[in-house]
Amino acid sequence: MKPAAITMGCPVGVGPEIILGLFDSLTTDEATIAPVVLGDLGVLHHTAKLLHSKVKPVSWQIGQAIKPGTVPVLELSRLATDALHWGQPTKETSLAMAEYIRQATQGTLAGDFAAVVTCPISKKALNEAGIHYPGHTEMLADLTGARRYRMMMAGTRLRVVLVTIHEPLAKVSGMLSAEGILDCIRMTADSLHRDFALDRPRIAVAGFNPHSGEQGMFGREEIEIIEPALRQYEGDALITGPWPPDTVFHKAANGEFDAVVCMYHDQGLIPFKLLHFKDGVNVTLGLPIVRTSVDHGTAYDIAGKGIADTASLRSAWQLATAIATNRARK
Known part of the structure; x- marks a missing residue:
């Protein structure tokens, strides 16, 4: 199968070092879908020297064989490393990180890569460079022409999918609709079928209010919005709810x-990060390509120190491999 494209993320964030950490830890029999890096060879060389990495970043082109013990890099930028400072993004680093995403997306759409795995970017730096997206997900949706997309956070014990994402809590109730919740349920069921190879997935739908509204005493969103969405679902997934939010995650985490x-x-991300702070994976549902991402930011405060944890990137690459393999079997 084609390799998985790992975008380097912000060149002055933790992306370069967690990539090197991933390749340092790879075993020869592990990479059923090999990872390759879309990024900056000079930055990775500089980081490898700084951190005394055992693996060697090398220039790589699409179609070339991948040599064991190397970090194959499709060079998409040539930043002057002597002018870069950890944790201090510039317009040049921001334009570069955007180009890594564009090329990875286009290459995956063209069949050159099996999946896209993204290292963290700075949303603020991206916008200050004139590339106006709220984040990775919206940029990927635009590049692939996807009109419907959702964020799933996936771990070994818990998966959560969000109806609304980055919205002020005071606005959430007014943004909920039976149509939107039903769409989220359908996309979750489709992903569990296709991406996770589950024949009859069990999906719990959380309520909005404490105790799931207590029959309307603490709010009517469950009665007027969530329950109608559940009644409209037609499919072979087992959908139940609305569940009280203070118990549903315990049940899900226990299988x-x-x-x-x-x-x-935060309804979904607080319990998720409690369980999967280090190894959680962000999966974008609704794209025509496989896309996973680390579940953390650029960590500018520790960039270049060699202490960034590679667990989330390893999990993101492993899950991208599993999803791409499951889709290939369909």
């Missing part, structure tokens, strides 16, 4: 559900 559909960002 009763394959995913939880959540009404807002």
Whole structure:
């Protein structure tokens, strides 16, 4: 199968060092879908020397064989490393990180790569460079022409999918609709079928209010919005809810559900990060390509120190490999 494209992320964030950490830890029999890096060879050389990495970054082109013990790099920028400073993005580093994403997306659409795995970017730096997207997901949706997309956070014990994402809590109730919740349920079910190879996935839908509204005493969103969405679902996934938010994640983490559909960002992300702070993976549903990402930011405060944890990147690459393999079997 074609390799998985790992975008380097912000050149002055932790992306370069977690990439080197991943390749340092790879075993020869592990890479069923080999990772390759879309980024800057000079930056990776500089980082490898700084961190005394055992692997060697080398220039690589699409179609070339991958040599063991190397970090194959498709060179998309040539930044002057002596002018770069860890944790201090510039317009040049921001334009470069955007180009890594564009080329990875286009290459995956063209069949050159099996999947895209993204290292962290700075949303602020991206916008200050004139590339106006709220983040990775919206940029990828635009590049692939996807109109419907959702964020799933996936770990070994818990998967959550969000109906609303980065919205002020005061606005969430007014943004909920039966149509939107139903769409999220359908996309979650489709992904669990196709990407995770589950024949009859079990999906719990969280309520919005404490105790799931307590029959309307603490709010009517469950009665007027969430329950109608559940009644409209037609498919072979097992959908239940609305569940009280204070118990549903315990049940899911203990194996009763394959995913939880959540009404807002922190409802799903707080329990998820409690369990999967180091190894969580962001999966974008609804794209025509496989895309996973680390579940952390650029960590500018520790960039270049060699202490960034590679667990999330390893999990993101492994999950991208599994999803690409499952899709190839369909």
